[in-house]
Amino acid sequence: MKKQKFNLDPPKIIVLGFAILILIGSFLLTLPIATEDGKGLSFLNALFTATSATCVTGLVVVDTGDTFTMFGELVILSLIQVGGLGFMTFASLLFFLFGKKISLKDRLILKEAINNLSIAGVVRLVRRILIFTAVIEIAGGIILSIRFSFDMPIGKAVYFGFFHAISNFNNAGFDLMGEFQSLTSYVDDPTVVLTICSLITLGGLGFLVMNDLYEYRNTRRLSAHSKVVILATLILTIGATILIFLFEFGNAKTLEPLSFMGKGLGSLFQAVTPRTAGANTLPIGDLTQSTLFLLIFLMFIGAGSGSTAGGIKISTLAVLVATVWSQIKGKEDVVLFRRKIVMETILKALTVTIIGLFLVFVITMLLSITEKGHDFIMYLFEAASAFGTVGLSMGLTPELSSMGRLLIIFTMFAGRLGPLTMAIAIAMRRKRNAFHYPEGKIMIG
Template sequence: MAGMPGVLTAVRNWVDHIARTSPARLALLVFAAIIVVVTALLSLPAATVSGERAPFVDALFTATSAVCVTGLVTVDTATYWSGFGQAVIAVGIQVGGLGVMTLASILGLAVSRRIGLTQRMLTASETKTARLGEVGSLIRAVVITSLTVEAALTLVLFPRFLSIVDGAPAAAWHALFMALSIFNNAGFVILEGGLTPYVGDWWLGLPIVVGTFVGAIGFPVILNVAARWRTPRRWSLHAKLTLATSALLTVGATLAIGAAEWTNPGTFGPLRLDEKILAALVHGTTPRSSGLATVDVGEMREATWFLGDALMFVGGGSASTAGGIKVTSLAVLVLAIVAEARGDRDIEAFGRRVGSSTVRLAVSVAFIGATLVGVSTLVLLMITDLHLDVILFEVISAFATCGLSTGITPDLPDAAKYVLVGLMYAGRTGTMTVAAALALRHRRRVIRMPNERPIIG
């Protein structure tokens, strides 16, 4: 024990060194450590209803899905896990939603009443905040927004669950768990039978839509809009691009999915008009983030699956609880294409110019994401006998931490489940975070090569 202080000092110095030299790499390590802890807790006999230890692959998959706020499952959350197991999943969802690095800064603030440089760097890496001075404000926005929205969702859902489950304690637990799952875009459900029996229930459907949208736009947007809500013209370009692109995607997806599934006997076909409208609204909102489904996704038409692939791959806002390449990446790429088609020298939006470094970053994020999806799809096609459409849907859902599923995940071989675990981890930590953790992002070069433009297209 005499050498313990020296060991702790060495570990602390190593952590500080990693935080200064590569905050992204430390973020990956801490995130992985949280997944290991949740996996260990779900491996306890008390975590299952049967009292037996869960297979390692199921415990790891569920832990990763919870911490990475995905929602894909290999076992039924409502019937397989005990109350203790569901509580562990709920804690994993909350930790993953807030962000491990943000949570570390919150704990540091509570203990020392201040945020150190190292903690600011860690939080800036997790929340994509460029100026370290904004981290304190962003943390307050994260805590206040999360607790406020989750409390509001819990209060709204509690009366409805009183009529669904037996007893006020059970209703309160279901309402709290559902609120955490909605706002953190986690996609977990502890109702037996899922949400399909409540496809036309506006009391459940509307909170899902609103909570999902708020959780998916990102904390920097919430902070910016809250600070300047009276003067939308002064909102940042990031906030304007995120809100505009998210709104367009939500409206477009609602109309497209509603049209594709309107007469499908396995999904929207048997529903009343108001139920169809609600189902279309829910499924137009959740594919980019929460993955909560009120109809059987496995019964949807292939055209809807393809549309879902695109929506999931795009995802939500930066530094939000959603995954994907993010809506700002899509917006920047579209703006770049429009500027090139017009022959404009600069890429402009809302009276602001988008720099070339932002375009390069958007291209990198999209390419890395597409590569991960493509390689993983190829691997799963090689180790399973399933068709491309369902494999691609499941792979993109894992990468985008969405959680929608055609129902094939529980029956996948263990090797395929481990592939999805890796995808969920990479998708939650961010494609550029993974890339930055493996290589230096900035290189100093004394000599610049001569400029020459190759032929494109």
């Protein structure tokens, strides 16, 4: 009798790979050597921290700088780096180092892992991803190390500089400042603010866009995807900066005490970080309701596809907006930058958005049941932050019950891998219909 071959689709391999990576990280964080008190984390707290790091979120139940030894911090940093770029990208790095050939199946998995549009040139793209990452993180680490050296010993400054460069380029939001204060002490520091905003933005553009920009010197053109992501990033960043500046200008707990430049830097940082980094220079719990609602919107959107960020992605929002606009104008085709958007892309955008909205809705409702005594916006903010793998919190995360922590763990995992990837990984393979049903007419609106 012939044995049935065990085979997994690329999306399922990616889900399984992330799950294994999280479990390994959880085990390492439970070791006594991982924490300052020599006891290690409880398994649930370790699982939460490892999931947050691997899914490059930044939500924490214990303060990173105060709780972990250097061993624990390096475990978290390793999970951030591997989780941000994808474990298949690092597997490819090992293949390159040992001169092994990458098989067709590996290329298919890589295509899914980095969200590339086709299998052609995927290995060359992975090489460039590794180079882009190294150059950007080293540059950011050097700048931050020099700045931090004015505030702390040089060795600590270098360690802090590179930790925060890697964390923010991968849109993770973990920090070592202690006492859950994140980067609030650098709210009006242009070097720190502009460097970290640049790291977050570059990580959030996506590697396909970065490669397109690199190739521009030869091709003199950008793909429709790159144009959409770059334009949408500029619009959201500038628009959110202006709105936060207006919303918080008179808030005595956030922007009011700062100089005009400090107000601008604080507004810019808080506009960039929800997509989807998680560091903050303004105290989140003290923000106005209007700013919090704006941040929820930005966290749900996220950044570019194929990036280190979560959320439904900027390109998804752009496709939906273009579809609505086409319907309003009475046009049959959906067009972006003189390119027709195919129906399959529109349906994927709708699927991702609906699944994302449903997930945030359900998790918010469940948190309101399991966590008592908080305002509703705290539950919604926490759910959106976990789904968008952002890491911003109004202070609810450390107070979560065991059930609440499990809910956020699941949300972070789903948000990082993407609702569509999760759905494909869990569902059966698509099959062509053997027959078609007659059309039915349903009234809309």
